[in-house]
Each structure stands twice: as C-alpha cells, then as structure tokens.
Amino acid sequence: MTDVTCVDLFCGAGGLTHGLVLEDIRVTAGVDVDPACRYPFEANNRGARFIKRDVREMTGEDLEALFGDSGIRLLAGCAPCQPFSTYAQRYDIKRDHKWGLLYEFSRLAEATQPDLVTMENVPSLAKNEVFLDFVEELKRLGYWTDHAIVDCSKYGVPQTRRRLVLLASKRGKIRLIPPTTAEAKTVQEAIGHLPEIKAGGVWPEDPLHTASRLTDINLQRIRASKPGGSWKDWPEHLVAACHRSKSGSTYPSVYGRMEWEKPSPTMTTQCHGYGNGRFGHPSQDRAISLREAAILQSFPETYKFAGSHEDVSFSVLARLIGNAVPVELGRAVANSIWAHLETVGESHPTAPGDREAQQAEALVS
The missing domain is CATH 3.40.50.150 (Vaccinia Virus protein VP39)
Structure with missing residues (x-):
C-alpha cells in the first residue's frame, strides 16, 4: 500500500x-x-x-x-x-x-x-x-x-x-x-435545493446560509434584473451614474443574476455582494449566501467555516471561500x-x- x-x-x-x-x-x-x-x-x-x-x-x-x-x-x-x-x-x-x-x-x-x-x-x-x-x-x-x-x-x-x-x-x-464530467454541473443542480431566505436573512439550521443585506435601491435593482442580464436591463432611474458614463459601459458583469441552467460565474472574495459581479441569486431577490458560494466552489454542504453564529463574518468568510482551491x-x-x-x-x-x-x-x- x-x-x-x-x-x-x-x-x-x-x-x-x-x-x-x-x-x-x-x-x-x-x-x-x-x-x-x-x-x-x-x-x-x-x-x-x-x-x-x-x-x-x-x-x-x-x-x-x-x-x-x-x-x-x-x-x-x-x-x-x-x-x-x-x-x-x-x-x-x-x-x-x-x-x-x-x-x-x-x-x-x-x-x-x-x-x-x-x-x-x-x-x-x-x-x-x-x-x-x-x-x-x-x-x-x-x-x-x-x-x-x-x-x-x-x-x-x-x-x-x-x-x-x-x-x-x-x-x-x-x-x-x-x-471527469461530460456536462458541466449547473447552478440549479448545485444550490437549487437550499431553503429560501431573504436578503439579510439566515437559515436557522445553517449559519453559513445567510445573505447580505440590500439597500432599498439595490432591492429595486435586483427585482428589475433577469438571469444572465445586467444593469443595462434596468429602467433609467435605477442605473448608477458611474454606469451611465462612457467608461461605465465596459462593466456589464456587475449587478447580475446567475442563471439556473448554467454553471455559476467565477467565485471571488467579493462573492457575497450583489453589486460585485454576477452574484445575484437566479430567482430570489438577494445575493447568493455564503453557503451557496461555498457549494459553488464544490465544498461539501456540511463543510464548517465558523464555530458559531457569532463567527460568521461576510468579509472574512467570503475571502476564504473565494480564494479557495475548488x-x-x-x-x-x-x-x-x-x-x-x-x-x-x-x-x-x-x-x-x-x-x-x-x-x-x-x-x-
């Protein structure tokens, strides 16, 4: 052996x-x-x-x-x-x-x-x-x-x-x-079974299944977003001033929702933030949770990142998850x-x- x-x-x-x-x-x-x-x-x-x-x-x-x-x-x-x-x-x-x-x-x-x-x-x-x-x-x-x-x-x-x-x-x-796989695993297959939560909410049985809060305007923005789309789909009054400028048009991959039938975009250290990339949940009006980000990095659903609810920090744990080798x-x-x-x-x-x-x-x- x-x-x-x-x-x-x-x-x-x-x-x-x-x-x-x-x-x-x-x-x-x-x-x-x-x-x-x-x-x-x-x-x-x-x-x-x-x-x-x-x-x-x-x-x-x-x-x-x-x-x-x-x-x-x-x-x-x-x-x-x-x-x-x-x-x-x-x-x-x-x-x-x-x-x-x-x-x-x-x-x-x-x-x-x-x-x-x-x-x-x-x-x-x-x-x-x-x-x-x-x-x-x-x-x-x-x-x-x-x-x-x-x-x-x-x-x-x-x-x-x-x-x-x-x-x-x-x-x-x-x-x-x-x-080792003929077809890529989709977002639906990876996280579609997880319980629904709201922006700023947490599932009591798993402190890592928690989503960051959204401001009122970002809540309006995600409601106006479609899977695979971007801020270009929004009504004019929701578009940020920086995106209206010529330079802003080169950043189409922020404030986006994921698509159920495709793999997720690359997880980063900012994957908990709706405005940081295509990290909006496909159907729920929130960014993906820390647990969802970890699963999309192919960590087992039972992988422990924090010892208690008090140890759950979005910035710290998103950094660990985004930097990890899948x-x-x-x-x-x-x-x-x-x-x-x-x-x-x-x-x-x-x-x-x-x-x-x-x-x-x-x-x-």
Missing part, C-alpha cells in the same frame, strides 16, 4: 487539502498567515494541523518536520494570486511582497526534494517570469513537469473557473487526468497522482486514479 503524505503551503480554508483527503492522500499540515483559516482547515480535515506562519520564514528543516516519517511526499500550494490576476493593475506588483512567494515555494522544494509537487493559480501566471523560473527550477532539480490551464467545470465544479494547474514528479512523467479540482489532482504512481509501479488499494481515468476516457472517446 502506497502512503502519500502532503504539506499544503498557502492552505487557506482547506479546499485543496480536502480534495486530497477525500482521495486518501494524508495531509499532515497546512501553512498560512491568515488565522481565520485555522478553524475550517482543522475542523474539516481530521489529523491535519494548521500552522500559522509566513512561508518566507520557513526552513527546509521546518518542512521536513511537518512531513515526518512518511512514504511518498507531496508538496502542494497555491501562492496568493493577486499580483498575477486580471486586477493586477490595482497593485504595485514590484512592491507587493506576494510577488515573490512562488520563489519561496521553489526554495522549499529545493530544500526538501519531495517526490511530488503540485501548484494551482490564476491562468495569467503561466506567462509570468516567476512561473517560468519555477518550472525551470523544478526541471533542474530532476522533476518531470506538466502544467495546463483547465476549465474547472469539466472536473465537477459548478462554476466557470479557469485555473493553472501544475504537477511535477521525480518518479516519471505525470499529467492531470482528462475531464475541492473537486483538488480531487482531480489527487486522482492524477494515484494514476501516475500506478503507472510508475506504486500501488493504491482503491485505485481512484485508475477509476477516474477510465471514466474520463469513456467520456471523451
């Missing part, structure tokens, strides 16, 4: 970790500077310890201690993506300390020489020097590498989210398994690893990688 042990750098709320754990990869620790990550990471991933620490301060010895006496070692992580996102013009990239975090990831990979490495980030990173340097360093260290920009909806995530995924191995060629993408990474290890002669008792690969082959054949 092959034992794969993982340390998850920049672990966040545990989306990648949870996907790995669901497919029998043991995660011993997650590292992040955000203390808000501790509760969801540890509450949902039994045996995985949260380490509040800046990766820049970690040494190879620190990381070796977190791996412990393990078999095959996997180093995983998703460095903060803001400097590489489509909103990068809002940041001073050269001054932003997050710019160099991928180099820190590379430094720790060199120091510990894990058997496997995986990384997830925004697609635009693929063209950036820091990523190209990262790939070249892995190759110099003796890794086979493969990376691709993937549509997460093809791996069971009910969301039009495109991400850069890298896999690397010292044991042979490795690649992400083919798509759980189903994490499962695809895990199954890619199992398929790779089987190819190079390592065994796994339940053979999830082989099962997923066979399903995918049937879908694309």
Whole structure:
C-alpha cells in the first residue's frame, strides 16, 4: 500500500487539502498567515494541523518536520494570486511582497526534494517570469513537469473557473487526468435545493446560509434584473451614474443574476455582494449566501467555516471561500497522482486514479 503524505503551503480554508483527503492522500499540515483559516482547515480535515506562519520564514528543516516519517511526499500550494490576476493593475506588483512567494515555494522544494509537487493559480501566471523560473527550477532539480490551464467545470465544479494547474514528479512523467464530467454541473443542480431566505436573512439550521443585506435601491435593482442580464436591463432611474458614463459601459458583469441552467460565474472574495459581479441569486431577490458560494466552489454542504453564529463574518468568510482551491479540482489532482504512481509501479488499494481515468476516457472517446 502506497502512503502519500502532503504539506499544503498557502492552505487557506482547506479546499485543496480536502480534495486530497477525500482521495486518501494524508495531509499532515497546512501553512498560512491568515488565522481565520485555522478553524475550517482543522475542523474539516481530521489529523491535519494548521500552522500559522509566513512561508518566507520557513526552513527546509521546518518542512521536513511537518512531513515526518512518511512514504511518498507531496508538496502542494497555491501562492496568493493577486499580483498575477486580471486586477493586477490595482497593485504595485514590484512592491507587493506576494510577488515573490512562488520563489519561496521553489526554495522549499529545493530544500526538501519531495517526490511530488503540485501548484494551482490564476491562468495569467503561466506567462509570468516567476512561473517560468519555477518550472525551470523544478526541471533542474530532476522533476518531470506538466502544467495546463483547465476549465474547472469539466472536473465537477459548478462554476466557470479557469485555473493553472501544475504537477511535477521525480518518479516519471505525470499529467492531470482528462475531464471527469461530460456536462458541466449547473447552478440549479448545485444550490437549487437550499431553503429560501431573504436578503439579510439566515437559515436557522445553517449559519453559513445567510445573505447580505440590500439597500432599498439595490432591492429595486435586483427585482428589475433577469438571469444572465445586467444593469443595462434596468429602467433609467435605477442605473448608477458611474454606469451611465462612457467608461461605465465596459462593466456589464456587475449587478447580475446567475442563471439556473448554467454553471455559476467565477467565485471571488467579493462573492457575497450583489453589486460585485454576477452574484445575484437566479430567482430570489438577494445575493447568493455564503453557503451557496461555498457549494459553488464544490465544498461539501456540511463543510464548517465558523464555530458559531457569532463567527460568521461576510468579509472574512467570503475571502476564504473565494480564494479557495475548488475541492473537486483538488480531487482531480489527487486522482492524477494515484494514476501516475500506478503507472510508475506504486500501488493504491482503491485505485481512484485508475477509476477516474477510465471514466474520463469513456467520456471523451
């Protein structure tokens, strides 16, 4: 039986970790500077310890201690993506300390020489020097590498989210398994069963199924909105002054409702706000709830993000949810690893990688 042990750098709320754990990869620790990550990471991933620490301060010895006496070692992580996102013009990239975090990831990979490495980030990173340097360093260290920009909806995530995924191995060629679903999961299939709530309301049995309040004018706006539409559908008196200007016409994807029969738009750290994108509920006059956002990120409906009603903060939890690696993408990474290890002669008792690969082959054949 092959034992794969993982340390998850920049672990966040545990989306990648949870996907790995669901497919029998043991995660011993997650590292992040955000203390808000501790509760969801540890509450949902039994045996995985949260380490509040800046990766820049970690040494190879620190990381070796977190791996412990393990078999095959996997180093995983998703460095903060803001400097590489489509909103990068809002940041001073050269001054932003997050710019160099991928180099820190590379430094720790060199120091510990894990058997496997995986990384997830925004697609635009693929063209950036820091990523190209990262790939070249892995190759110099003796890794086979493969990376691709993937549509997460093809791996069971009910969301039009495109991400850069890298896999690397010292044991042979490795690649992400083919798509595991023929048709994208829709918003209706993902959240259509949840109880109705009002703007500013909460479902008593689940404190995360709560929606932000709407001002009177935003309540009028969402009532005038149609699924898949935008503020351009509103009567003139509801249109904001900034949108009436010539520059405002280039922002059609704000104040929009989702559509039941399509995947959701990409979840962001502002996904709880009706005016921040197409985050209006398809039929109820409100923004999506935090629970709905988490489900659209493919977290299980029972995933715990807060210890009590008092711990539910829209800004904090929306940030954790929007920044997370979708759980189903994490499962695809895990199954890619199992398929790779089987190819190079390592065994796994339940053979999830082989099962997923066979399903995918049937879908694309």
